[in-house]
Amino acid sequence: MEDYLNQHGYISGHYPQSIDLAQIGGLVATRSSGQFSTKYGNIENLVVGFEAVMPSGDIIRIKNVPRRSAGPDLRQLLIGSEGTMGIITEITIKIFPKPADRWMCAYGIKNMREGLHIIQTFMREGWNPAVVRLHDRLEAAKSYSKFLNEGESILLILSEGPKMYAQAEGKALDKIIRDGRGRSLGPEPVESWLEHRNNTDELHEFTNQGIIVDTIEIAANWSDIGTIYEQVTERLKKEVPELLLVTGHSSHSYPQGTNLYFILGAHPPQDPEGVERVYQSIWKKVMEITLENNGTICHHHGIGKLRAPWIPQELGSSYTMLKKLKRSMDPQGIMNIGTLLPVNEGEEKDAQSIYSCY
Ligand SMILES: Cc1cc2nc3c(=O)[nH]c(=O)nc-3n(C[C@H](O)[C@H](O)[C@H](O)COP(=O)(O)OP(=O)(O)OC[C@H]3O[C@@H](n4cnc5c(N)ncnc54)[C@H](O)[C@@H]3O)c2cc1C
Known part of the structure; x- marks a missing residue:
């Protein structure tokens, strides 16, 4: 779909990391988020109409209009319903003209708290960059060490749109980030992220050695998100002895708050019960810390069966x-x-x- 749109001068604006695997029906059914969601919105902002088959066999259609005030928004009954209420069989989405220009820059940031505060500042002011990614020091050191000082986090920014828009937004963001003590690293780290962003091959190296690797994404308002990051990274290390690694990044931001995407690795005992115990204990801790701190247990992967006990x-x-x-x-x-x-x-x-x- 994206290739077809590009050939005709348009984009969908929706690029989940799973773009080469996922079906559009699955993305709608799980309320997915694309990597450029901070500008274009999440799937619920993009779906304007659809057709679905209800469990009774009835076929329903919701027509495409720019906005309506005709009772509750019935689209939302199926967006995120994960196949529990009906089967989505056709979707109409918004599309956007292919952007004429891009502005990109990365910044070295002292720590996650400072980075989150910078993002909060420009999101509240109403700026709308397509990509805003703040990776903690472990993730930053893994992929961008040649650009960074010891212990720094990294903030990646990409703004796009009509020519004057992207450059003007970039200039304004650059000032806000430098005022917040961000150290400009130029566009190269963002270019590198764009090139490698969907490659997850290295995860297989770990799983082949019996190491559990998983990701957990949550979200919260600005007042709570820093605490959730600190508690998850600090408490998990203390409370799950089998844990090898926990890292985090923020990748979908809003004026009110942002998400955190944790990557977790653990080396459990090599028997099914041991694997299950360690895996469940990691999930339980992240869910509990998030709920204790007013967050939501799921930003964009859906609930499924694993998270259902916390719904x-x-x-x-x-x-x-x-x-x-x-x-x-x-x-x-x-x-x-x-x-x-x-x-x-x-x-x-x-x-x-x-x-x-x-
Ligand atoms: C490596 C990797 C990276 C990922 N990156 C992202 C990301 O960046 N952003 C993001 O949001 N998600 C991401 N995900 C999650 C993933 O995109 C979605 O959960 C899933 O792929 C959605 O599409 P699918 O077609 O694979 O759905 P499936 O996994 O087949 O189904 C997901 C759920 O939706 C239901 N469903 C599927 N199709 C329909 C339909 N037509 N009507 C009703 N219900 C339906 C299924 O019953 C199931 O409950 C990632 C997953 C992986 C493995």
């Missing part, structure tokens, strides 16, 4: 709406049971037993 706590008093919605959309309990809404093991036999455990 009642995530949604709080509004969880009851999700349960009612699921019952009324899928009364026979035939759509992806156990995904998004948790069920007790062995209780997913028929609709009555499924819904009795909600």
